[in-house]
Amino acid sequence: MYPNLYYAFKDLFGLNIPLLKLLQTFGFFVAIAFLVAAYVLTIELKRREQLGLLTGIKGKAIIAKPFNMTEVLVHALLGFVLGYKLLGLATEWDETVQDVQAYVFSIQGSLLGGVVLGAILGYFKYREAKKNHAPEIKEEIVTIMPHQRVPDIIVMAAVAGLLGAKIFHNLENWGDFVKDPIGALFSFSGLTFYGGLIVASYVIIRYAIKKNINVWQLIDSAAPSLMLAYGVGRMGCHFSGDGDWGIYNSAYVTDAAGKIVPADPAKFQEMVKASEQFFVRQYGSLEHIPHAAFTKPAGLSFLPDWLFAYGYPHNVINEGVQMAGCAGKYCSVLPVSVYPTALYEIITCLILFAVLFALRKKVTVPGMLFGIYLIMNGVERFFIEKIRVNTKYDIFGFHPTQAEIISSLMVIGGAVLIWYCRKIHKAAKPAI
Incomplete structure (x- = not known):
């Protein structure tokens, strides 16, 4: 396993790069998951825009503004901090020290690296500010298409998803949370996918309504990218060995x-x-x-x-x-x-992504593709839970896990959504 990219590069390529100890394998794959999801979502939104299924709205865009020295100084300060720590890790790392986080929060670092990177970032921000400066703020009215809002959607999904994943994980492991609530909230481990999905979905749908984006078309566009992101994210679980594995195979x-x-x-x-x-x-x-x-x-x-x-x-x-x-x-x-249940989910979700991606042009009833996604994801997770180790609840003699409860609701919700979308689509068709 590769706890961080340092171990991966050392094992696979024979390269000893201490700086890579900053990049956790799990976090790396989560970042990749967001990037590939953003890419797939963007191309699907563009396709639906070309078909006229999604339209943009008018909005203001700043094309010039007064020079602001504060922004230059902030960028220079950020560059100094990054250079101070990054170059310090690259040149002054002590192999006897294993705690990278302790190093990051210490006063150790490279003064030269801080000055150089701070000067570079400050200079580029200064050039940008001088190039686009004006005596006063200048705005123009432009048409903002849904695919142009993908960066905002991804950032909101990341923040809301992390918050939801933390909340649901601590609810599932309430005993551990009560013992150390601060540690449980701020640790780098302990994330529940469905918690992140639920909270992020709520935040993004509210955002879509506010920006007059067709919610049905948006969730259908997101269905393949969500499945892909889940599969890629599971790579982080497997390759880092984060504890998200199954029961023991006593053979x-x-x-x-x-x-x-x-x-x-x-x-x-x-x-x-x-x-x-x-x-x-x-x-x-x-x-x-x-x-x-x-x-x-x-x-x-x-x-x-x-x-x-x-x-x-x-x-x-x-x-x-x-x-x-x-x-x-x-x-x-x-x-x-x-x-290795994470490995099973990687394989399954990549296959399901291919199926959803192939269906996206064939399923034309708005909302129906997302219903199919809910059923696929729910069924996949429900059965994988049979060989995973998770906290179980006692509900009227049944002992389901949190994921089994939510995945069952997803399957039911997906089926209801497909029925409802087909019903309103049929009702909306003009009689011949």
């Missing part, structure tokens, strides 16, 4: 070097006993370990074992037991391999 265990080894029930029990302290800390007793044995079918012998079970060596959350011959911050591996 396999993991040796001290992180290699997957087939195991019979006796071997599984032996490994559990050998790592008793870890399992008791996680589940309270050895009797409550969630596991299910599934051996690679003989007809699929060409597939790698890690597709069925994985130990997540060097995972970012340091979950598991100490790896032999490893020293440093990320030296843990799961003693018993788990189902």
Whole structure:
């Protein structure tokens, strides 16, 4: 696993670039997910605009304004801070120091890097300000098309999605939140996708209504990009080893070097006993370990074992037991391999994205494509929950997870949405 890009570049390319320790693998893939979603959403909005399904509205655009030295100084200050820290990490990094965040918030850095980058950013902002300056603010009326609002939509989705993901995660793990509310709110881990989706959807729909964007066309345009973003985001979970994995596959265990080894029930029990302290800390007793044995079918012998079970060596959350011959911050591996559910979701969601992308021109009833997305995403997540470890609720004798509840509601909501959209579309057709 690659907790951050430093480990990825070192393992894949043999490059030792300490600066990359700042870039967490999970955050990197989340950023990529937003970028690819923005790209797909933009091209789909443009297509619908060309068909006349979406129109723009008039708005004011600033084409010139008075010179503002404060903006120049702010950019110069930002450049100084970035250069001070980035060049410092690149040239003065001490390999014995493992906590990058502590370095960032310390007084360590490169004065030369700060002065150089601060001067560069300040100079470019100065040139831009002088080029477009005027005695007073000048505005002109322009037509703003929906695809031009994608940057605003993505920023709102990122902020609202992060907030929603945090809220829903802490609701799902209320006991941990109560113990350390500040740490739970401001930690870099602990995000629930559906929480982010719900809050972000609410914020963006309100924004669309305010900007007179056809909501039905917008959500249909967003359906393929949402599925793609989810699949790419799951890459961050898998490649960083953030704990978003499945239950244990007791047909396999993991040796001290992180290699997957087939195991019979006796071997599984032996490994559990050998790592008793870890399992008791996680589940309270050895009797409550969630596991299910599934051996690679003989007809699929060409597939790698890690597709069925994985130990997540060097995972970012340091979950598991100490790896032999490893020293440093990320030296843990799961003693018993788990189902790599994030990998399953990556494959499934990329396939579903291709299906939705192919359907976008064939499904012409407004809102219906988004209903199909809701059903697809809900079904996918509902079944993957069967082999994932999550907090379960006790509801009238049933014990669903939060994701199972929401995914079930998504399937129902998607079916109702398709029925409603077909009904109003049929009613809107003129009688012959």
